[in-house]
Amino acid sequence: MQTGAPGGDTGPWFAALSQELMKQADVKATLDKICQRSLDVVPSGDFAGITVRRRRARLETLAHSHEMALRCDELQYDLGEGPCAEAAIEDESFLVRSTADDPRWPRWGPAVARLGVHSLISVQLPGTAMDADRDPLGAINIYARKVDAFTTSDLARAKLFAIHAANALTTAQQVSTLSDAVEARHQIGVAQGVLTQRYGIDVERAFGIMQRYSSHANIKLRDVAVSVVELGELPAAYDDLSRPEKPTG
Template sequence: MADPDASDFAEMALALHDEPDVEATLERIVEYAQHATACDDAGVMLLHGQGKIETAMVTDPRVGKADQFQVELREGPCVRSIESHSSFIVDDLSSDSRWPEWGPRAAELGLHSLLSVRLYTTGGTVGSLNLYANEPKAFDEDDLDVAEIFGRHASIALATAREESGLRQAISARHVVGLAQGILMERYGLDAERAFSLLRRYSRHNNIKLRVVAERIISTGRLPEEP
């Protein structure tokens, strides 16, 4: 397709923000990435706590395999994009001296050129958007400009989706704990504070998450027996 203009990016941004959860947002990101650039396949790698990097979404299993090689070797433009806060164009994966081990492995999968941009917000790095092509020299500076603009929209949408997902999980957990408190209050004649203290103490003593303890109480109607 022709290079997207401002209205195209606006429509993409709106569509990304309308997705209901993180997975749907990721699916739409790689779908739009294929339409916005000359790539044959795309993938998103996400950065988690303590520097853990994982492949979150791909359009083809070989992209996931190529990403796995990068994480194992700690070598490759997608990982490097996250670590160095840079963007990379690789004209020929089989011969680029920057990636002597990873590049030839990726080329064996039929991936011969790549464009990788960092996904980030003001809060920090989110991950990387990685665009692959079956032929060498598939990407140029115009593709890089498009990918970086799209990447900014994708970063904000993804960060928002992750935050909303975390909030939903937190609200759900509080609801479950509240139900368990009510059961303990009725069964053992406790007030709300003592019921919560009992939940927390059982959780700590048995090294079980508070939500898991609460779910067991809801399913059985009483506090699980001490091991």
């Protein structure tokens, strides 16, 4: 594993770093690695956090190298202002030389300065090149205790790193979604088999019954299937009029 800030020709360094991010086992491991390696890309930072954009533009920190990074991030969410909150939604990146004196965030800046955090870089995790219209994934936030700890070169490296990080995170999310879909299909197939044997019905009717239960009870079809497999029959809460009769004889 390469460590340390890149010097000279940064292309091979970032290519190797991109491959490292792509090799992570899952989304959580990818986020943790992005967080860890951001401090190699910008070594003047003391700690880092990864803000991820959720549904309805809700923001959450899913990886952090130090509790102080999490605290600084969450202050932004609570106050509704701050560089990472803006970077995660708008197409902007920020270099803050002095949190106490930056007029853009009059509540958040002085608050984190009192915590001993005096400068930061925040760069967007962009929608990937494969889907230019995709909403931003979030932001990488690199904090320092020192005033004026970062340079414009640090910001440029962080922005380049964010592109590699976003591609790796998107890939990890896609693999996770595919794995979940395969597992869900397997569970549904097993549940269909349980119902066909239990009630003497065909697989199409078994699937239709689970679909109706899923809709009426507002429960995911996969969760209905898991219950069927665990119980060996339809859940007791299912409308008795719609339950198939058990075979006799």
